[in-house]
Amino acid sequence: MDKYSLLRExxxxxxxxxxxxxxxxxxxxxxxxxxxxxxxxxxxxxFRNEDRPGVSKAEERQS
Structure with missing residues (x-):
């Protein structure tokens, strides 16, 4: 059996x-x-910053 046939199998x-x-x-x-x-x-x-663009989650928690 040749190498190609073995690898193909x-x-x-x-x-x-x-x-x-x-x-x-x-x-x-x-x-x-x-x-x-x-x-x-x-x-x-x-959809996270739909109301206030550029506000991160950490800043939302503080306010």
Whole structure:
């Protein structure tokens, strides 16, 4: 068996399996129970300074 065929066989089976497991890991990590607050906070970034542009969260807490 030549080197190309061996590497092609490995890529078609084990690398595909590894990529699929990595994909499932990313999905599980993104939808883990504790990530809801982080995702909601990130999603609200464009609307944070809608009333007063340029005011940070720390300055909002002080007022």
């Amino acid at each position: 490995i890529a078609d089976s084990w690398v595909l399996l590894a990529m699929f497991i990595f994909f499932l890991g990313v999905i599980v990590w993104a939808f883990r129970p504790g990530s809801r607050k982080v995702h909601q906070d990130t999603a609200s970034i464009p």
